[in-house]
Amino acid sequence: MKPVFEYTKGMTDAITSYCPGCTHGVAHRLIMETLDEMGLLGKAIGVAPIGCSVVAHQFMNVDMCESAHGRSPAIASGIRRVHPDKVVFTYQGDGDLASIGMGEIMHAAARGEKFSTFFINNCIYGMTGGQMAPTTLIGQRSTTSVDGRTREQAGMPLKMCEILSTLDGPSYIERVALDSPAHIRAAKKAVRKAIEYQLAGKGFTFVEFLSICPTNWGLTPPKAMEWLRENMIPYYPLGVYKDEEAQDNGDK
């Protein structure tokens, strides 16, 4: 009998430790499935962040190392120097990348480092228990903004795709969402493009996944998906923020 579906070899057999309804599993699988389809699992080297996905290496079936909080882009830069022919990626959350790791991500992107960063933005610190993240929306409640984030007290949330697209180093930047089958299919295309650009030596590539955190948002997964659509997408618009190839074509 011919199998109609096989689970990707890009994921280990381990049962994920993420909360029910969490989209980390979706993002993990999109990345690993893509690497599998491209025949790159044996060549891939990943860097796991600090945050819920610190344990990503238990599930992503490729060579991986852990990172100190926010330092993944520096670590990936080091790995890249040793293995210029491999596929290198970092997987980072919003506190890791947009707060403590801002220096590392900005400079790796500016250098046009030839690795891909997959950025999980769920507007909250998950692992530490729901504190305000640099991407927490105005009005959003967290354990360190119990009445909702205010501009006066905490400033405005950071839009990483927009910030990074001001740099000349990145070759591809896209924001996707994991709230619907259509968006998830689009997200997988973005992952593939990021890796293809990396393989082509085009420079730094970045995909931001708008994700949910039902546990810390205090919502059921379906409600959380709705909340993402109604609140996150308007502030963090989906789309391609930078595409070197498209720009090249435009110039010609």
Added chain:
Amino acid sequence: MAEKVLMKGNEAFAEAVIRGGVRFYFGYPITPQSEIPEFMSRELPKRGGKFLQAESELGAVNMAYGCGAAGGNAFISSSSPGIALMQEGMSFLCSAEVPLTILNASRGGPGIGSIQPGQADYFQVTRGGGNGDYRIPVFAPASIQEAIDILYDAPALADEWRNPVMILVDGLMGQMMEPVVLPEPKTPVTSADIPKLKPWAISGSEKGQRSVVKSLRLQPEVLEQHVEKLFEKYNRMEQELQKVECDSIEDAEVVFVAFGTMARLAREAMEILQSQGIKAGLIRPISLWPFPYYAFDALTDKTKVVISTELSMGQMIQDVQLGVKGRFPVKLIHRTGGMLPTSIEIVDKTKKILEEVR
């Protein structure tokens, strides 16, 4: 023997680690060691290596962690405040058992301090500024040649133990020139060699097994086992890596203990005292961790006092006291903040101390 050349410390340090097999350098400028990144940026590309100026010391140590985790022989250098920033990475490197060669050109502190020679990093480098139970071997050469020899061996030592190794110097040694003999360059490890030489390194699972380099162990019983395993290694290091030079200690009435630049001043002070008929000796720890406590067992009843001579308010003196085990009084002669005593100043202070203890 190879021809003697006159080399400035900083350039000699850099040349020595390249000859020792290092092909990757990550650094951030800080006085008094900025000639090292300058040298590396010129030399490494010529020798098939890679230089990357990091955005910060945090960036540098983590680039080196990534490089080492991937199987590369990395080198980083900095000075006291920069080393403080790198301590986060050192704790991770030790837990994940990633090799790295680190040079600290220590300067006066605390805070941004001064750029002149200091030894107030003793606690920082021997006790660890990072979190958790870990150890890093620290070697403190007192001449450019000794620094070259230690730096030449350091990458292999780091690989052998799968642990960072630190060399502690200061700006005076970095600027000084001495005739030296450079060792023959070792053949560097290439990326293609890594899967075979370092199967644990993250070089892609196509090598036949999946590698994970990590330090997180959320279950306390698992972490305890891991740390105990690390300490079996550190205990062996304590046995095997102690290095010390002893001079005229057998019948010495006064014994100086000093390392690095201060050891050279103490040696001259010892010679002046000897020329005046006072029996003086010198214990010069070359490894600061593991500290050569055993060296103090060789002191005889003729010794009246042991003097820790330091460029700090007295940090190594705690190890000296542990080594002396209460057999003799332990005193301190020191300057700090980047100030250096003259050897005559040490002689005069020693005579006063001798009057007190006799």
Added chain:
Amino acid sequence: MATNKLFFAGSGGQGVLTMGQMVTYAAMYADMNATWLPSYGPEMRGGTANCTVVISTDKPVSCPLIYEADNVVVMNLPSLVKFESLVKPGGNLFINSTLIDQKATRDDINVYYVDAGGIALKLGNARTANVVMLGAVVEVSKVVPVEMIYKIMEKTFSGRKAHLLDINKQAFHAWKPE
């Protein structure tokens, strides 16, 4: 001579660090032990320069730092004022009399007034003033063999700089004790 300590001081551009390095090279070529230590730090950019050379014939140099010197060279007045006291009793003080019109104040040392700039100018290259001074130091102190100074000169002044070798050798021998 077991140990000889030399100290060179002046302002930036007077070739003070070079003088010290040439002596150090010569000592190395003569199989002696030597250290060269420049002053470093902010004052490097402030216009004054000095370096310490310690040469030892019988054992490694114990200490590259000095509290007194056998030979002190001062190329400008501030250096004379600051470092005359560094000369050990019976030691030598070399004063660049081209720029310094003051005399030494001590009488327990040997003082040599060397018109380094004037002699260099007469030779036709004012930039060799430091070599004239170095010649005086080596002539008086015999701290390193002259041939070894030649050796470093021949290495330094080769290729595109080869035409400077002769004038530097002349400058090195230009000063004669009175």
